[in-house]
Amino acid sequence: MSESSLPRRTLLFGLVAAPLTVAACSSDKPKPASSSSTTTPSSTTSSATAAPPKVTGAGLPADLLSAMSALYLGGRVSVTTASVGAALGKRKPRTGSLKVAGSTGTWQGSPIATVVQGKDLTLLVKDGKTWKVAGGWWPSLKVYRPPFPTMRVLAIGSDARNPQPVTKCRGDALHIIGVDAKKGVGGIVGIPRDSWVPLSTGGNAKVNASLVFGGVGGMVTTIERASGVPIDGYVITGFKGFRAMVRSLGGIVFVAARSVQSVDGYRIVKPGTNKLDAKHALALARERKHLPNGDFGRSANQGALIKAGIVMARKAGPGALAGLLSKMGPHLSTDLTVGEVLNLCASLYVNTAAGVPNKVVPGAIGTREGQSVVLLGSGARSIFSDMKNGRLGA
Known part of the structure; x- marks a missing residue:
């Protein structure tokens, strides 16, 4: 009689894990957004001498940092679901430059990123040339976790x-x-x-x-x-x-x-x-x-x-x-x-x-x-x- 093993993730989760590790319940699953972006006007005031605020992060690509700038400083944010878009549409943009940290990678061929700033977490997927927010939580912007199905x-x-x-x-x-x-x-x-x-x-x-x-x-x-x-x-x-x-x-x-x-x-x-x-x-x-x-x-x-x-x-x-x-x-x-x-x-x-x-x-x-x-x-x-x-x- 053969024996076996189980992944982590983690899984998944977990896993998971994970992983962990990781077909969703159709009655709970968020519907795709009718529009792939949400916009919040920036409250930043311009100055003739001061450099405009921006988001920086060591080791993170420029296009990802651009997406994070839109998220934190006010602008068009691309999203993957209507629930994420609705949540971010209520955010309170910040007014000064800030630093973020995180990592990038790929999952089943899709570029992914996880970015943190203080207690905030942003989950992103790259669709073609566009980074889209797939979830997270942003207490610094007065936005908490968008609805996610059990x-x-x-x-x-x-x-x-x-x-x-x-x-x-x-x-x-x-x-x-x-x-x-x-x-x-x-x-x-x-x-x-x-x-x-x-x-x-x-x-x-x-x-x-x-x-x-x-x-x-x-x-x-x-x-x-x-x-x-x-x-x-x-x-x-x-x-x-x-x-x-x-x-x-x-x-x-x-x-x-x-x-x-x-x-x-x-x-x-x-x-x-x-x-x-x-x-x-x-x-x-x-x-x-x-x-x-x-x-x-x-x-x-x-x-x-x-x-x-x-x-x-x-x-x-x-x-x-x-x-x-x-x-x-x-x-x-x-x-x-x-x-x-x-x-x-x-x-x-x-x-x-x-x-x-x-x-x-x-x-x-x-x-x-x-x-x-x-x-x-x-x-x-x-x-x-x-x-x-x-x-x-x-």
Whole structure:
């Protein structure tokens, strides 16, 4: 029986992460703006001797700084959605020069940027030659976060080995990550890979087989039907992608409550703080034989790795987000739009990682068709029901 891994982001987020890491709910999703810009008259007074105010930022391109000048000093601001345009249309422009900081990168081929100024955060996507604001918050301009839909993202860790396609192997790591519209990341729900469920393609089997028979779409539908939780998007990676993401981040800082030994005979983590390289991070995501609760403990460790990614992203700060996403993007696949990814990842900075519940749905061990399986019952249904609004415990 193959083991698997789960991406970070971060994810996504997280991931996530992330990441973390990262198809949106049609009833919640903002409608495209009828106009791609919003204008606020500048309140700056001219002087024959004083230089006009401007926005500067070390290492940021001139066209991005021009867009930030329009945002802060008054002028035409291009936006991606009507809700962002409406929010920025009420801003109170500033009157003097200011400095910003941030990073740029690419996500699935689209240039992106995250820019901070004090407690302000601006999320931008470049459409052709134009930088457009996709979200953020601007307390210095008396504008707070524009409406963003609550989302529930399915993070899938495929057991694909290179060169196997990640979308046609078993989905051994499965986590629903909820992002509440107002309070940030609302929880992580792990689903044991041996859970016995009806497949979207017909018949009953372990939930990890759904990816083999139905691809990502089949897996999403299977999870929706088994859990009752609406899934608004997915992120997926395999062994190779997971290792590459860990390397791109320079490792993962993971705080362990106890030592974990690998089935291959080496210690994966020691109690306390560990800096995991790609080998040890993948081993932790896969190990179950040395855990007292087997697959349930493995799923909990996978969720803990996601939370570790959130902690790292928070320490780097929101200005670094575009650069982090640029490193991770090539190693995973998703159906989320670039604007959704930016807004979802920005939610990492709304609440602390310590406040993100990480739960694995419980189940009884049984036998079906000669296989040891997990039978989900009332305890699992209770957690799934709690996650429907994207937030555990509320």
